[in-house]
Structure formats: C-alpha cells, structure tokens
Amino acid sequence: MPKISDKGNRMPASPIRRLVPYAEEAIHRGHKVYFLNIGQPDIPTPEVALQAIRHFDEKVVKYSHSAGIESYRRKLAGYYRSVGIDIDWTQIMITTGGSEAILFAMMACFDPGDEIIIPEPFYANYNGFAAEAGVKVVPVTSYIEDGFALPPMEEIEQKITPRTKGIMVCNPNNPTGYLYSREELEALRDIVKKHDLFLFADEVYREFCYDGKEHFSVMNLEGIEENVVLMDSVSKRYSSCGSRIGALITRNREVFDTALKFAQARLSPPTFGQVAAEASLDTPKEYFEEVYNEYIARRDYLVGALNRIDGVFTPVPGGAFYTIVRLPVDDADKFAQWILSDFSYEDATVMLAPASGFYATPGLGKDEVRIAYVLKIDDLKHAVKVLEEALKVYPGRK
Amino acid sequence: MPKISDKGNRMPASPIRRLVPYAEEAIHRGHKVYFLNIGQPDIPTPEVALQAIRHFDEKVVKYSHSAGIESYRRKLAGYYRSVGIDIDWTQIMITTGGSEAILFAMMACFDPGDEIIIPEPFYANYNGFAAEAGVKVVPVTSYIEDGFALPPMEEIEQKITPRTKGIMVCNPNNPTGYLYSREELEALRDIVKKHDLFLFADEVYREFCYDGKEHFSVMNLEGIEENVVLMDSVSKRYSSCGSRIGALITRNREVFDTALKFAQARLSPPTFGQVAAEASLDTPKEYFEEVYNEYIARRDYLVGALNRIDGVFTPVPGGAFYTIVRLPVDDADKFAQWILSDFSYEDATVMLAPASGFYATPGLGKDEVRIAYVLKIDDLKHAVKVLEEALKVYPGRK
Numbered sequence: 001m002p003k004i005s006d007k008g009n010r011m012p013a014s015p016i017r018r019l020v021p022y023a024e025e026a027i028h029r030g031h032k033v034y035f036l037n038i039g040q041p042d043i044p045t046p047e048v049a050l051q052a053i054r055h056f057d058e059k060v061v062k063y064s065h066s067a068g069i070e071s072y073r074r075k076l077a078g079y080y081r082s083v084g085i086d087i088d089w090t091q092i093m094i095t096t097g098g099s100e101a102i103l104f105a106m107m108a109c110f111d112p113g114d115e116i117i118i119p120e121p122f123y124a125n126y127n128g129f130a131a132e133a134g135v136k137v138v139p140v141t142s143y144i145e146d147g148f149a150l151p152p153m154e155e156i157e158q159k160i161t162p163r164t165k166g167i168m169v170c171n172p173n174n175p176t177g178y179l180y181s182r183e184e185l186e187a188l189r190d191i192v193k194k195h196d197l198f199l200f201a202d203e204v205y206r207e208f209c210y211d212g213k214e215h216f217s218v219m220n221l222e223g224i225e226e227n228v229v230l231m232d233s234v235s236k237r238y239s240s241c242g243s244r245i246g247a248l249i250t251r252n253r254e255v256f257d258t259a260l261k262f263a264q265a266r267l268s269p270p271t272f273g274q275v276a277a278e279a280s281l282d283t284p285k286e287y288f289e290e291v292y293n294e295y296i297a298r299r300d301y302l303v304g305a306l307n308r309i310d311g312v313f314t315p316v317p318g319g320a321f322y323t324i325v326r327l328p329v330d331d332a333d334k335f336a337q338w339i340l341s342d343f344s345y346e347d348a349t350v351m352l353a354p355a356s357g358f359y360a361t362p363g364l365g366k367d368e369v370r371i372a373y374v375l376k377i378d379d380l381k382h383a384v385k386v387l388e389e390a391l392k393v394y395p396g397r398k
Numbered sequence: 399m400p401k402i403s404d405k406g407n408r409m410p411a412s413p414i415r416r417l418v419p420y421a422e423e424a425i426h427r428g429h430k431v432y433f434l435n436i437g438q439p440d441i442p443t444p445e446v447a448l449q450a451i452r453h454f455d456e457k458v459v460k461y462s463h464s465a466g467i468e469s470y471r472r473k474l475a476g477y478y479r480s481v482g483i484d485i486d487w488t489q490i491m492i493t494t495g496g497s498e499a500i501l502f503a504m505m506a507c508f509d510p511g512d513e514i515i516i517p518e519p520f521y522a523n524y525n526g527f528a529a530e531a532g533v534k535v536v537p538v539t540s541y542i543e544d545g546f547a548l549p550p551m552e553e554i555e556q557k558i559t560p561r562t563k564g565i566m567v568c569n570p571n572n573p574t575g576y577l578y579s580r581e582e583l584e585a586l587r588d589i590v591k592k593h594d595l596f597l598f599a600d601e602v603y604r605e606f607c608y609d610g611k612e613h614f615s616v617m618n619l620e621g622i623e624e625n626v627v628l629m630d631s632v633s634k635r636y637s638s639c640g641s642r643i644g645a646l647i648t649r650n651r652e653v654f655d656t657a658l659k660f661a662q663a664r665l666s667p668p669t670f671g672q673v674a675a676e677a678s679l680d681t682p683k684e685y686f687e688e689v690y691n692e693y694i695a696r697r698d699y700l701v702g703a704l705n706r707i708d709g710v711f712t713p714v715p716g717g718a719f720y721t722i723v724r725l726p727v728d729d730a731d732k733f734a735q736w737i738l739s740d741f742s743y744e745d746a747t748v749m750l751a752p753a754s755g756f757y758a759t760p761g762l763g764k765d766e767v768r769i770a771y772v773l774k775i776d777d778l779k780h781a782v783k784v785l786e787e788a789l790k791v792y793p794g795r796k
Contacts (some may be wrong), residue, residue, distance in 0.1 A: 001624040008656035061640040069449025099664040108406040128663025168722040226399040242459040242669025258406035266497040271640025272670035
C-alpha cells in the first residue's frame, strides 16, 4: 500500500475535529449542544441574494471567467469605494471563499521554506494553507491582558530572518475580536516597507466594528501599495458561508497575474455563489443595522456574563464575533471534551474551541477557549449558564 | 516591491490564454468566433437541477460538512453502484469541482520532488496542480497514429524512478477522446501493483463512451484497491460546469483522512452547487439518451468532415467530446493566432486549442490542435468550413 505524503502527515487537522464525536454522542444522548465553537452565524442571508438564486434563469450552468463574473467584479469595486477603498475592478479576483484567496496569495508570493510572521492567536486554518504552500508560520504572541493588541514592533522585527517574506494580519481579528487601530497598522507598514515584505490582510469581518470604532483597511496604508494583498469573503458580511465566494485584491499586477494562473488551473469560482454575492451588494442598509445591533447586544451580554463568572476573564472585543476567554481550568482541551462527554445542565451542554489550536507556540492558550457569539441571546444565556455550572464541578478546576 | 514566488513563476499559464486577446479583437471587429477550444458544453443543465436551485428554501446559506452534504454523498454512492462501482458513501468526498479533487489527491499523496507518470497529451491543468504540489510530471508519449492508445507497458515502466509515486490516467481521455480498454487498464494495474504506486484516475467523461464500448473504471481493478484514487465531477455529466462540484473517491482510508484535512482547511464545498448536484441524480434517462445521441452526431459529423479536408487527420475518438487534429501547418500555435487575427470566412473565425499545451515533452504536438465538439452541428459545420478555407490560404501551410 503506497504511503501518503509527508506534507499530508504534517497537515494540521482541524483542532476541534477530535471533539466532534463527543458532541455527536451528547446529541445522541438527547442533550442540546450549543455550538459556540464555529463561525457559522444564524443570521438570515439577505433576501435579495436568495431571490437572485430563486430566479436563476440560465439554461446552462456555465463556468465563469477564472477571475469571476465581470459584472460582479465591477459592482464589487463600487462596494469597496463605498467603504473608502479605491481599487479598480481589474484588481479584484473572485475566489472560492476567502480560503482560496489565502491559498492563492500564499502560492503566488511564497516558496517552500519562506517565512510568514503572524500575530498569535490566529485563525487556525492559516496553518493549513501555509502547510500546503510549504511556508513556515512564525508567530509573534499577543496577550489576553492587552486585549490581544498588536505586539510591540520590536518584537515583530526580531522575528525577521532572511527567509521572511511577509506578515499577515486578520482585522478585525478572528479569534480574538481585536480591532487594530490605524496607528498600529501604520507602525506595521513601516516594518513592511523597511524590509520590503508582503502584507497579507484578512478583512472578512470589516463590517463588524463596534463602539464607534472605524475600520482602517491595509489598502489605505500609503507607501506600500505594491506590498499589500487583501483577502475578503462574503461569508460573514452577508451570512452566506455556503456560497463559497471570496476575493483576492491587490494593486500589485505581478501578484495578481500570478494568482490568476492558479485560478485558471481550477477554471472558475462557483457560478451560483457569484450570482448570490452580486445580488447581495443590493442588500438594504437596514439589514446591516439590524445585524449590527444584534451582534452588539450578543457581545455585551456575553462579555458581561462571562466576566461575572468566578475565575473567568475575557476582554471586550472591538470587532468580529469572537472572543477569547480565560477559564479557571487545568487544560481547556480536556475541559472542552469533558463538558461534552461528562456534563450537562438542564439537558444541555456546549461545544467550545480550545484556544491552543490558535497558537503556534506550544503550550500557549492552555487555559483559553474561543467563543463565537453567533447564536441568539436566549441560546447564549443558556449556554453561559451551562458553562458556569460546569466550571463549578469540573474536576480539573484551578 | 517584493518578488513573487519561484513557484508562481514556474506555474504554467493556460496555454490558450495568450490567444484570448486575439479572439476578443475578432469579436470587436464584428466577427463571429466559434470557440472550439473549450470544454464548456452548450447542452442544457437538467431541469431537475435548476428547479432544485429555484426552490432553495433555507434561510441561511450555511457551510456544509467539509466532505460534503451527507444526503448527497449517500445518494451519490447509489449512482456509483448503478454504474457498477461499489463504494460506500464514506469513501466519497465532495470537492469544489474535479479540479480540487486532483489538488487534494496530489497534496495527500505526493511530496515536492515526487514524480507522477502521465500519458501525454494530457489535460493541461494537471501541470498546474502538479506545480502547486511541487510534483514532477513525467510524460510517456501516446501517438495520433495509434489513436492515442496507452503506450506499451515497457515504455511506462522505463519511466519509473525511485521518486515515482504514481501514475495518472484520464478515461475517456481529455484531450484525445481515447477510451482505455479493460485490458489496457489491467496491464497498468500490474505495474501499479508491482511498484506499489498510486493510480489516479480522472473519469469525468465516464458517461461519454461511444460505438457500444463500455467504460471500465479503475475502481474495479482487482488487487490495487488501496492504490486507486478516483477524481470525478458533475461538470460534464450534467453540463453543470459552473456548479463547481466534484468528488474524490478512494477506498484507502489513510488517503481519505489526509485529503479531508485539506478539505477542512477550506471549510466546505459550495452549498448551492451541491443542492443542484444532488437533484441532478434524478435526471431522467431520456436526458442522457438525447445528450448521447447529440454528441455521437457531432462527433460523426466532425471527424468525417475534418478527415475530408486535404492534409487533415483526426482519429475517431471513442469517448469524451474532444479530438486531437493534425493540421498541415508549420506551427499550430501560430496558426491558431493567425486564424483569429488575420482570417475570417463569411464574417466568422474559430478559436482552437494548440495541442502543444497538452504535451510535456517540448516540441511535440506542433502541428496538432484539440477541438471540442461542444457546439451544435450547424455551428460545427460553419466552423469546419472556416477552418478548411483558412488552411487553403494560411501562409505557413506545409
């Protein structure tokens, strides 16, 4: 029997994958499981998008252009102008989810052995795409005590080696919910410029910024126009994860043309998803206001309730819909398994994402979990109660 | 300005990409361009698939399971049983087009520097996925005089080195239309078994076998059950290219689980496409009979008409909807450009795929093009007439 690749062996499994059977067993036992571990919002997809799908009237479901449907790309450029990002439609490549934009950017800009610096904790799947491209992820640690602010520039600069080719940020951040300020990003810009690095930015949570804070896009950092590659997605903005539509955006023509070669190999992004995404651009303003108010209410409830639990701490996230929570436990991986397999409260339990999966430095995040506030407040209330009761009786309580 | 990756530099561009501007100019001049270069059929997508999309009634367009929607995987296993391939639904992973199945298979089974033997001419995008995975493609040449039959086993075996980890076939073949016989595949099986290689098979044209010939799937080769990885797609079977739904199928659990790690990194295949693909499984038999008869008629017309042109030769393809055509020209790349830029007949011209892009051995296929018979017969008639007239006056005629 032939052997799988070393690359396949090294490919990280989803950190929560091993918890899935425990969640399934809990459901099988008749327990309600609150999935606090995933970024699948329960917010309805805009009606304009669903209507466009229901009125799809082509006779043949054809490939689109490898860079996406032109009318969508043109209209999408208008969306970016509306949020203060001035780019031409020819600088936008439609991808199969934001995921594919990350993969194409890695492949186009990095060779095996090249290094990318990423503040940790970070979105665990960056590890996967880096492994596919053979790229080494070099973490620079941010801390819960600072609310996961960008680490000092000296710390980032110390990580730079001759193999460093880029820095990646997610803003607002998954998994921390931290919103980088313009000042932090400008400091980062100076490093990027000084060392002539690529700056990758995942801004899929752009619309989710709270407390009057404004999102500042890396596309508006002056002096590094050719260094920046933006990854975006419709998944969160329009609660349309299953459409699998994202975008790779760059003013660097060489990077764009190279990424396009990868895009051509896979022929085209999904046609139905593009139809839905193009229609989503006409989503009425009220939709976003409602969604925004809903997330604010959920966050305020969740953060307040968690911090009232003895021994629990979470910062107030400025954006996205995640927060990292420190728990009074010996090992959050064990706790996340135990709460599914050995605990229930009023016939319910919760699935948490242990934070260790978001750190590249071994040993970090051992007493932290990520919670996604993608559930209705009533569900969040019940879920937090389950968590509170569980912590009272968990044998590994610190 | 930071530099793109060597990998990106080496990534092959689509071989017809450089012809696209010439086609656009021809259209701009008011000429009708017959696109004989692409595998985008004009056959309508089954009504059951379009109806399923029009009746999509979920409120939230959610991620599916990373391996695909369970009901679709279960039903798809039934389709495979109906064509004599006995597999369990848990051995089927839904991918974003057949393209992603190829990429996942390459990533899961091959490391950078590993070699894969592929009979040439072959589908040009295999080069792209191999480049992404850092895999070296080792061609073994098949010849137009033999109708592109599988080369003798000794020739294949001579290509095996210590780095050889697999062999890949496409059956029926794109770009040649050749249908491998059971005997040819069993001979291949013996090599695969002897050297313990992976056997990758792209069978996306399974339904398109002509002249009473039956398709024999590599999944039914005895004794190499753990070596075989099948790549499939709904694109051609249901004329549903834009749905971007394919499948990776293997009885090798280690390969499956490894591929699943790559699948998890990109979260899920497209939801709408899966809904359409699942519904497509209920396509009435008459649809396939009509499509089959249509392709047979197109093939018969095309092959007959081409071989009646002075100096032109094409074998009779036994499957798929492509044929490689030898033209009496100095250089098919130049000719393909010239016919777009300098020639028209009755205000029409044609876009051809120069075959050199399908060979890995430099210099081969210089006087060959691939023609896809994905257009209506009336269009094919006009297109062949354009080609015939062009060959009469082409300055580089041999």
